[in-house]
Amino acid sequence: MQSLELMPRMIDCMIEYQNNLQTLRLKELLYSAKNVVFCSHSSPDGDAVGCLLAFANFFDGIKNYSFVLPDPCPEFLRWMPLCDRILDSHNNPAELNKAFETADLLVALDFNDPGRLKSLSEIFLSSNALKVCIDHHPLVYDKYDALICTVNTSSASELVYQFLMDCSSDHPIDKNTATAIYTGIITDTGSLSFSCNHPSTYSALVNLVNAGVDGAYVHTMVFDNYPCERTKLLGYVLNDKLIVNPQRHFAYYAISLEELDRFAYRDGYMEGFINYALNNRNVKLAASFVEQNDRVRISLRSKGRTDVNKLAMEHFNGGGHVNASGGSWYVDTGSAIELFLEVVDNYICD
Ligand SMILES: [Mn+2]
Structure with missing residues (x-):
């Protein structure tokens, strides 16, 4: 056989x-x-x-x-x-x-x-x-x-x-x-x-x-070629916005249009920010919520078997890869975060 x-x-x-x-x-x-x-x-x-x-x-x-x-x-x-x-x-x-x-x-x-x-x-x-x-x-x-x-x-x-x-x-x-x-x-x-x-x-x-x-x-x-506004926006996000919950193994931040405007935001500026959220010890899943004119853009990253493709598909109108995915939310940032906090534990894996 x-x-x-x-x-x-x-x-x-x-x-x-x-x-x-x-x-x-x-x-x-x-x-x-x-x-x-x-x-x-x-x-x-x-x-x-x-x-x-x-x-x-x-x-x-x-x-x-x-x-x-x-x-x-x-x-x-x-x-x-x-x-x-x-x-x-x-x-x-x-x-x-x-x-x-x-x-x-x-x-x-x-x-x-x-x-x-x-x-x-x-x-x-x-x-x-x-x-x-x-x-x-x-x-x-x-x-x-x-x-x-x-x-x-x-x-x-x-x-x-x-x-x-x-x-x-x-x-x-x-x-x-x-x-x-x-x-x-x-x-x-x-x-x-x-x-x-x-x-x-x-x-x-x-x-x-x-x-x-x-x-x-x-x-x-x-x-190594970023405009300095981008570096300052990164500093602001990490210092003032990042929330890390090592007990529940996640980290996230949310940023509003008004905050983005303050740092002369351009498309692509936040590329890679989410990795800093995932870098933390005991964090297995990181999320970013970025307000846009018509929706909230959600990026998700994870380590190992924690499946953010599934999370994005099941709750945030999106998808991607097991360890990197994204989606959109068409109501306000607050309700997106509320839903995230409600369901995130179901997706954390060893
Ligand atoms: Mn690709």
Whole structure:
């Protein structure tokens, strides 16, 4: 009789085998398409922009593709090579619509749920173009003509790396492409502090550094380049707003629009703040509640088996990964926190 211990490995193999077929299909679709639109999710992070710019740089001068985001690229990523090629719905609505209208292939990167395209989800779903996806979030939508989706890969950028390696026989990954992928991997793993338990991530990084990536430069541009208002806002949140409850293993903070205004808040400023809440001893789950014009944005992080994807899905209209997820709340911050305090104990695990 077959040993049960062999089962997970076999499943891994099956997934890899399926991915090989999907990779071939994706390659075929990409190379035969005329007008391709690569898109990534709203509130873009380093992985979203990294995936887009990996393709932009890899095919630069070879194919004339379009790269789109629902929101502008955050300031801390604007140094990335070919960042000015990205169209967003705030700054380039006409060009962006034209790109969708003429597209015969749409490529979803770092998301599979079209809802994450926010203002662009309708134009994406109603398009007759073929649709493919490269992502590392739990699958909630699978109507793609080719799909490479895993949940245990560090980042979508790592999946893009594997895909481009498969495409690289006649055209190697250059320094700028490598820099985009490297930025996606280090931002989505908090500089290799989570979601990076697999050797494949490190093999990828070795090859990217060999392709010319300057790791110290990327680190400086991403993590040592903040406007001082952002640093002061961090100080304020940690000193005046953070509530830590080690007995119940959680920490959280909430911040209002008025407080954000005081620190000249810009999109992306609070990226990474939540890790300081999770850093505390005996804290297994951290939450941040950030007031916005039409809703409260909730970010959730956890350690180990404490599942914040489930918490976000069951209570906060969202989802993501086991240890990093987010959602939205359409009433006031007070009631969001009230609900959080009511249910949080059910999600804390050893
Ligand atoms: Mn990602």
